[in-house]
Amino acid sequence: MIDKQQDVIIFLGPPGAGKGSLSRLCTERLGWRQISTGNLLRYHMSQGTELGRAVKARVEAGHLVDDSLIAQLVHDWLQEPANLCQPIILDGFPRTAAQAQLFHDFIEQSGKGLRVSVLHLAVASEAIIERLEARIVCSEKQCQTVYSARPGSMLAPKKAGICDMCCGPVVRRADDDISVIRQRLEVYQQHEQELLQFMAAIKRPVISVPGDQELPSLFELVANRLGVEL
Ligand code: AMP
Numbered sequence: 664m665i666d667k668q669q670d671v672i673i674f675l676g677p678p679g680a681g682k683g684s685l686s687r688l689c690t691e692r693l694g695w696r697q698i699s700t701g702n703l704l705r706y707h708m709s710q711g712t713e714l715g716r717a718v719k720a721r722v723e724a725g726h727l728v729d730d731s732l733i734a735q736l737v738h739d740w741l742q743e744p745a746n747l748c749q750p751i752i753l754d755g756f757p758r759t760a761a762q763a764q765l766f767h768d769f770i771e772q773s774g775k776g777l778r779v780s781v782l783h784l785a786v787a788s789e790a791i792i793e794r795l796e797a798r799i800v801c802s803e804k805q806c807q808t809v810y811s812a813r814p815g816s817m818l819a820p821k822k823a824g825i826c827d828m829c830c831g832p833v834v835r836r837a838d839d840d841i842s843v844i845r846q847r848l849e850v851y852q853q854h855e856q857e858l859l860q861f862m863a864a865i866k867r868p869v870i871s872v873p874g875d876q877e878l879p880s881l882f883e884l885v886a887n888r889l890g891v892e893l
Pocket of ligand 1: 678700701702704721722723725726727728729730733754755756757758762838847
């Protein structure tokens, strides 16, 4: 099913569903490209750019940022030819039906022949809260690799507090605080159904997989469902 230069796979799921960790395996093992809108926004915030300053308060409170602003970020990224030479993962975008509509219009007008499908990761809210409370991430904003602080977790960094990838300090995300986690989950749940309905209406394939499993088996299942040979 996966075809170089053509496939765009939307990773859709609540915060903490494993979109980032799964993306990491897909980029490392399959050579796919990923854009994470959350990572991009945090990068801008850390650099204090105009965009970063404009979105900071909303991101830190767990609210969504403006639809057209976020769609523009993704569209700009997709204009870079280097980003189009492998299957592309959209991690955290679109998050509303309005964003999905803007993205659909962009794809239709771009003439790039991009083929869009959705990977829907379903995870129960209790499991999400447990995961996010244990989530730690590399604080180097070019890296932002995700780990778990849960004792014995296979996602723990090899050296406590240090990123395996870039040796940066591994910390908790400001928005992984319990009240903000609940807010983010609520926002996700408000939009999930309308997003899935929109994708069905424009006839994009939606592959649903249970996200409440260990990463290696999730990766194998996803590869299998997407028709990727490992
Ligand atoms: P994430 O890292 O995907 O959990 O995103 C972190 C935060 O960035 C979200 O809680 C939002 O404030 C913001 N954000 C990321 N992606 C989007 C998006 N597609 N639309 C609106 N806000 C977003």
